Amino acid sequence: MSQHLFQLAAEGVSKSFDGFKAINDLNFYLEAGELRTVIGPNGAGKTTFLDLITGRTQPDSGKIEFEGKHDLSALSEHEIYRLGIGRKFQTPTVYTDHTVLENLVLSLAGSRSVWRSLFFKLNRSQRERTEEILTTINLTEHRDRKAGTLAHGQKQWLEIGMLLAQEAKLLLVDEPAAGMTDEETARTAELLLSLAGKHTIVVIEHDMVFVRQISKDRKVTVLHQGSVLCEGPVDRVQADPKVIEVYLGRKHVR
Ligand code: ADP
Ligand code: MG
Numbered sequence: 266m267s268q269h270l271f272q273l274a275a276e277g278v279s280k281s282f283d284g285f286k287a288i289n290d291l292n293f294y295l296e297a298g299e300l301r302t303v304i305g306p307n308g309a310g311k312t313t314f315l316d317l318i319t320g321r322t323q324p325d326s327g328k329i330e331f332e333g334k335h336d337l338s339a340l341s342e343h344e345i346y347r348l349g350i351g352r353k354f355q356t357p358t359v360y361t362d363h364t365v366l367e368n369l370v371l372s373l374a375g376s377r378s379v380w381r382s383l384f385f386k387l388n389r390s391q392r393e394r395t396e397e398i399l400t401t402i403n404l405t406e407h408r409d410r411k412a413g414t415l416a417h418g419q420k421q422w423l424e425i426g427m428l429l430a431q432e433a434k435l436l437l438v439d440e441p442a443a444g445m446t447d448e449e450t451a452r453t454a455e456l457l458l459s460l461a462g463k464h465t466i467v468v469i470e471h472d473m474v475f476v477r478q479i480s481k482d483r484k485v486t487v488l489h490q491g492s493v494l495c496e497g498p499v500d501r502v503q504a505d506p507k508v509i510e511v512y513l514g515r516k517h518v519r
Contacts, residue, residue, distance in 0.1 A: 270333045272297040272465050273435065278327030280313060287313040289491035300461035302468045302476050305488035306512045311469045315437050319352050320345040351433030353441065357420035361413030365404050365423055368412050369395045372430035402426040402456065418449030422456060436466045442475040454478035487512065
């Protein structure tokens with residue numbers, strides 16, 4: 266039997282907290298270059314799943330394989346980071362007293378001593394790389410502003426830019442649209458769509474307008490009680506009676 270190589274393959278993964286199964290025999294497969302949205306009610310295990318991928322917590326059973334050769338459950342958070350798995354938390358974690366450009370420089374892959382790197386002159390490829398990222402995240406004209414003075418949406422984009430600077434292959438993005446204006450949300454959707462294909466992206470999100478913007482005919486995964494309840498194109502998922510019952514029927518359906 267030929268084995269398909271997924272970028273990320275989680276099989277039979279379970280994780281309990283005090284006897285409560287936050288993740289329950291979860292199977293999840295991701296192709297390289299996919300932009301996958303994961304939705305599900307509060308407590309479904311979405312954030313815990315990201316914690317398991319990034320090594321913040323370890324599974325009780327099952328395996329999580331990256332690129333068919335790295336067993337993530339055996340690696341430290343730092344080792345996983347160095348494999349090219351980057352995470353954006355819901356609250357932006359930028360260096361507020363540093364400029365936008367400095368934040369990107371500090372994140373550049375291979376800058377060994379991050380604080381020292383600020384005093385280095387960037388080499389040409391680093392300069393080109395940071396320019397390219399500034400364009401991608403739409404912050405070129407804000408490059409010299411202190412990150413702490415940016416609008417909420419701009420901080421989120423900067424943090425996505427920092428994942429790009431660290432050359433993350435797999436980007437894990439937890440509720441990027443939370444607290445954003447409609448316009449910021451739409452721009453975030455455009456940004457993520459522009460990264461799909463070049464990067465593999467998992468987006469956890471509640472806002473179904475946003476989910477529809479980034480999903481189109483891509484696969485959406487619904488988590489419920491720590492397992493996959495349903496997976497498929499967003500129209501099919503939104504019409505699924507099981508999904509409506511546990512999730513969309515409550516308040517999220519539009
Ligand atoms: P979601 O992100 O889908 O809202 P979470 O992954 O945050 O869900 O949580 C899933 C369940 O696991 C919740 O019931 C939560 O209380 C529990 N949980 C998550 N992390 C911990 C932890 N570190 N200790 C104890 N319980 C936790
Ligand atoms: Mg969560």
